[in-house]
Amino acid sequence: MYAILDIESTGGKYNEEGITEIAIHRYDGHQVVDKFICLVNPEREIQPFVAKLTGINNKMLRSAPKFHEVAKRIVEITEGTILVAHNAQFDYRILRTEFRRLGYDFQRKTLCTVDLSKQLIPDAESHSLGKLTRSLGIPMSDRHRANGDALATLKLFKLLLNKDSDKRIITEVIREETHGELSPNQLNMVFELPSETGVYYMHDKDGEIIFLGKSKDIKKRVNQHFTNVGKLARKLQKETKKVTYETTGSELIAILKAYLEQQRNKPRYNHVSNKKLFTHTVDFSQNGTEHLVLKVEKNRCLHTKKMAFNGVEAAKNFLSKISEEFELCPSSVKIDGTYLHQKSDIQDEVECNKKVLSAFEKYSIREKNIALIDRGRATGEKSFILIKKGEIQGFGYVELNHQINNIPILESIMTPMKNDENTIFIVETYLRKNNRLKTIPLSLHN
Secondary structure (H helix, E strand, O other), rough: OOEEEEEEEEEOOOOOEEEEEEEEEEEEOOOEEEEEEEEEOOOOOEEEEHHHHOEEEEEEEHHOOOHHHHHHHHHHOOOOOOOOOOOOHHHHHHHHHHHHHOOOOOOEEEEEEEHHHHOOOOOOOOOHHHHHHOOOOOOOOOOOOOOHHHHHHHHHHHHHHHHHOHHHHHHHHOEEOOOOOHHHHHHHHHOOOOOOEEEEEOOOOOEEEEEEEEEOHHHHHHHHHHHHOOOHHHHHHHHHHHHHHHHEEOOHHHHHHHHHHEEEEEOHHHOOOOOOOOOOEEEEEEOOOOOEEEEEEEOOOOOOEEEEEEEHHHHHHHHHHHHHOOOHHHHHHHEEEEEEOOOHHOOOHHHHHHHHHHHHHHHOOOOOOOOEEEOOOOOOOEEEEEEEEEEEEEEEEEHHHHHHHOHHHOOOOOOOOOOOHHHHHHHHHHHHHHHOOOEEOOOOOO
């Protein structure tokens, strides 16, 4: 027996949301044998973007029953069933939270049609409810209303049941009653984490680091580890007894710290490889002439006149980008062994070469003496990454502007950082994708 469920909520902070509408269809595998559809007074304000999305506003809910008035009906209609929802983790968590406020421990097994569809329809362009049902020809009305979404989920679930002919997947993806719900200890760990950029460390009962990651929102990311499905998530949920963290302010510093500390600590559940992070390079050669030509090579060696990329497409996209940005001469770019135009179109050689070098000057750190400036960990503070002669020296934080231009001062306050081809690749990749970093040229003669 299944209970096809959809919930609309107020939105807001995690575990502070309230239910505004609920729809449940009790389904015996052949037909709907009972249903419950109801607006609910959440006794809290609806977030404006949610009201706009669902069409449910505070005024509509003033006379609606409060959750405690419909709780018994929900228990009865879901008794002995497996809850089925699209992103069941969300709906089940919201429902358990409401029951917990009443002092009742509501537990059911759950089945997620997102997980099921990913396994049974892996080639779908999207596994969101709207796009997936549309691609399957499933009619849908009242999108983002509880009953409209519940009916669409029911039709999708029927189709998935038919596709799962050996019933193995259905058996495998049924979650335990408490899945998607944080234990008291996990709740405490998440509660103490900041919603800030940095590196986090998950420890086992002996204090050993079993997983190390980086995020722009540490609290949100650790919460995902505790609620996700999959082998890694289950191991972390079972073994993590403590989470520590270091805020960095800068996303780039967090990425570099996580990479270097994973290499050094080799946590049990991080996939740590000694391989190069890149597979291809873009370099410029002269091909026996004075004319500089940019080309893509499959290469795991990074020399001064090269930039690294993880994949040939990334390298080609970069060439296309700088060709347009710097108006490169067509004969300065060679992709798949072919020039963008024939070499007879060569313009002024000196001017062409100048443009190629300008592109490398902007996106490469090679042979440079610079400080990359980003946001700090607190108001008034700035982070820096010091690069000297094209090599990463370390990172640190300053509050006074005059400190930024002084290499000896930066060296005295920085945390040293290993320089290798992978860290150079990380920095240059970040520079290609983010315009927010400020680059300060430095003089070695300070």
